[in-house]
Amino acid sequence: MDLLLETDPDVMIGYNILNFDLPYLYERAEALKIQDKFHRMGRIRGCRTRMGNRQFSSKALGTHDYKDLNIEGRVQLDMMVIIQREHKLSSYSLNAVSAHFLGEQKEDVHHSCISDLQNGNEETRRRLAVYCLKDAYLPQRLLDKLMCMYNQIEMARVTGVPMTYLLTMGQSIKVYSQLLRKARTHDFLLPNMKVNGNPNDGVAYEGATVLDPKMGYYDKPVATLDFASLYPSIMMAHNLCYTSLVSPERAKMMAPEDVAQSPCGDWFVKAQKHKGILPIILEELLGARKRARADLKAEPDPFKRAVLDGRQLALKVSANSVYGFTGATVGKMPCLQISSSVTAYGRQMIMFTREEVTKKFTRANGYETDCDVIYGDTDSVMVNFKVADVTRAMELGREAAAFVSEKFIRPVKLEFEKVYFPYLLMNKKRYAGLLWTSPEKHDKMDSKGIETVRRDNCLLVKDMVTTCLEYILIKRDVWGAVAYVKDLIRDLLMNKIDLSLLVVSKSLSKDVDAYDASSGHVELTKKMRKRDPATAPVVGDRVAFVIIRAAKGAKAFEKAEDPIYALDHNLPIDCQHYLEHHVKQPLLRIFEPVLKNPQAELLQGDHMRSMTLSTPSHAGGIMKFTKVKLSCLGCRAPLSKPGETSLCVHCMPQESAIYYRSMKNVADLEGTYSALWTQCQRCQGALHQDVLCTSKDCPIFYRRKKVQKDLNEAQNTLARFVDEW
Numbered sequence: 001m002d003l004l005l006e007t008d009p010d011v012m013i014g015y016n017i018l019n020f021d022l023p024y025l026y027e028r029a030e031a032l033k034i035q036d037k038f039h040r041m042g043r044i045r046g047c048r049t050r051m052g053n054r055q056f057s058s059k060a061l062g063t064h065d066y067k068d069l070n071i072e073g074r075v076q077l078d079m080m081v082i083i084q085r086e087h088k089l090s091s092y093s094l095n096a097v098s099a100h101f102l103g104e105q106k107e108d109v110h111h112s113c114i115s116d117l118q119n120g121n122e123e124t125r126r127r128l129a130v131y132c133l134k135d136a137y138l139p140q141r142l143l144d145k146l147m148c149m150y151n152q153i154e155m156a157r158v159t160g161v162p163m164t165y166l167l168t169m170g171q172s173i174k175v176y177s178q179l180l181r182k183a184r185t186h187d188f189l190l191p192n193m194k195v196n197g198n199p200n201d202g203v204a205y206e207g208a209t210v211l212d213p214k215m216g217y218y219d220k221p222v223a224t225l226d227f228a229s230l231y232p233s234i235m236m237a238h239n240l241c242y243t244s245l246v247s248p249e250r251a252k253m254m255a256p257e258d259v260a261q262s263p264c265g266d267w268f269v270k271a272q273k274h275k276g277i278l279p280i281i282l283e284e285l286l287g288a289r290k291r292a293r294a295d296l297k298a299e300p301d302p303f304k305r306a307v308l309d310g311r312q313l314a315l316k317v318s319a320n321s322v323y324g325f326t327g328a329t330v331g332k333m334p335c336l337q338i339s340s341s342v343t344a345y346g347r348q349m350i351m352f353t354r355e356e357v358t359k360k361f362t363r364a365n366g367y368e369t370d371c372d373v374i375y376g377d378t379d380s381v382m383v384n385f386k387v388a389d390v391t392r393a394m395e396l397g398r399e400a401a402a403f404v405s406e407k408f409i410r411p412v413k414l415e416f417e418k419v420y421f422p423y424l425l426m427n428k429k430r431y432a433g434l435l436w437t438s439p440e441k442h443d444k445m446d447s448k449g450i451e452t453v454r455r456d457n458c459l460l461v462k463d464m465v466t467t468c469l470e471y472i473l474i475k476r477d478v479w480g481a482v483a484y485v486k487d488l489i490r491d492l493l494m495n496k497i498d499l500s501l502l503v504v505s506k507s508l509s510k511d512v513d514a515y516d517a518s519s520g521h522v523e524l525t526k527k528m529r530k531r532d533p534a535t536a537p538v539v540g541d542r543v544a545f546v547i548i549r550a551a552k553g554a555k556a557f558e559k560a561e562d563p564i565y566a567l568d569h570n571l572p573i574d575c576q577h578y579l580e581h582h583v584k585q586p587l588l589r590i591f592e593p594v595l596k597n598p599q600a601e602l603l604q605g606d607h608m609r610s611m612t613l614s615t616p617s618h619a620g621g622i623m624k625f626t627k628v629k630l631s632c633l634g635c636r637a638p639l640s641k642p643g644e645t646s647l648c649v650h651c652m653p654q655e656s657a658i659y660y661r662s663m664k665n666v667a668d669l670e671g672t673y674s675a676l677w678t679q680c681q682r683c684q685g686a687l688h689q690d691v692l693c694t695s696k697d698c699p700i701f702y703r704r705k706k707v708q709k710d711l712n713e714a715q716n717t718l719a720r721f722v723d724e725w
Helices: 002-007 017-031 079-086 094-101 111-118 122-145 148-159 163-168 172-185 230-237 248-253 277-298 302-327 336-360 390-405 459-474 478-493 520-531 563-568 575-591 598-603 606-613 621-625 652-684 699-719
Strands: 011-014 051-058 062-069 075-078 216-218 222-227 259-261 267-269 372-377 380-384 414-427 430-436 444-448 504-507 542-547
Touching (some): 011 122, 017 062, 017 075, 075 079, 075 163, 079 148, 079 163, 111 122, 122 148, 148 302, 163 172, 230 277, 230 302, 230 336, 277 302, 336 372, 336 380, 380 390, 380 414, 414 459, 430 459, 444 459, 459 478, 459 575, 542 563, 563 699, 575 598
Parallel strands (some): 011 075
Antiparallel strands (some): 051 062, 216 414, 222 380, 372 380
């Protein structure tokens, strides 16, 4: 507290400080009976800091509980909340986020080890100090790397809300603030409406159009035509606003040229008669964004560029959130006539674009072929002009965008941005392709709706999907992808897949007793609490688990097990479960457009017989009481004669070769373990220290534990030769 008052910071940053650090300090001060002195964290004298429970809910971000501390004059900037809102990652732990954005991690210390380190010696306390320092240093580096400060300040300036609101509230308050500001200048008053209900409830209305996809593999360039700022453009073009909405009776009393009816039957006054407040706000936002982007291109100073980039991003997000504000049925000012009219105009424009493009680009009009619109989604239309050249597809795309844009009311504009070549269309909102913005070389492999970023998928599925897409799209080798999949399935069924690739993680969002239905991570948490309550997961943790083999008929949630526990106790993995519930469906989705019968090609054949060779389950019943005899290291036959410790009489002539093989196995495992250890040290930035990392989000952690176990077993095997050599 003394440090806080002495430094007098404007901004307090950290990682998960809203839900852990600050509430912990608050409660710790109460436990020590020093709350009168400590609870003065703000800049207003005599104003006591208090803590309350708050809940934030939205369709986009879900429901989150958090602690609210009033610290007047200081911004509480929680990097965890910012990254959760702005980035889609497989894990949001500080280790995983730092590894993703910075290429390094902290020295992870489990909370159960902190007391032992503190009560140890100078070295253990130093390790604890380094852990705490990195806990504060990494969020600061993330703040700089992601330019969060610029973005947050500019968003607050654009929308007129305090910075704290940006993390603890949704989009509605930003739009409402802008409405208040603009209404005042136009002598309007906003109604004070009561907010009731849940944001996930409310009256539904027809959303955007998704044209039925013509699924398949397209080996010719597919041009993508996008509407620039579609919903804001519609609201400006048709003057959709609270202040321009009129009843059907009132519309009949007005001149026909002053009103227009939307496709869903609602009436709005045209801009020439009265310009609405929402279109004025949108015009100012998009105009300011256009100026900011122009200034950004001409600005050489890195600091000013960062500010301008943050400003144009804030302006873009603010403009796009106005439509959602009108459609939020439990928001500040819901108006379904506006939101349903916007989507109705959007559907109409998508259909109109498809008709105009297919009508113009035909052989009859002098073009190479008759084009085909293969897919459309909300604000984009994908056109197959059936030309082999990327350059020609881009030319036709620009021509089509300009041709259709002329037929729309300004400022609605159709733009050409990119070409996909080749293109794999699997279903609605599921596609992948090489993205080209210039004809020289593709920019990247782009995908949507594919199992590459879903957090509840194991790393095996993500790697498999990515590799298959690389074979199909980049190498153009479908049968190479098929061969890769068969090898992968064979290795999976033979239990040759690295354990780190099979780990699944799910968040424990509430106490285990509060869950209605049973699930793997919940049941595993209960088991881990019985084994060791100190190290068991707590609410807010992500629970990592693998699926092990169990008795026939056992349910999936009963087979979830801690990966380290399964490794230490040699528990066999349920490979068939991973094949059926994790691997099969993503594979069929990818290969359905390129193979006639993907089920037969991928999931039938000799490679599926390998499951009979997979690791046997543990011996049970009377077998666990039998005395295990040593077996020959050469032929695996039981050693029955006196004096035999490593080889039987039949393998003794090959003793030197078998000994050399055992030594080589130990050397190889030592090399692998050293490489993994060094990689962990580099990740922590501590090459001169031991590795403390226990990050269960990192696959190297599991690989290191597995290699360590295999090395111990190999060294024990080699030790059986000692008495004879």
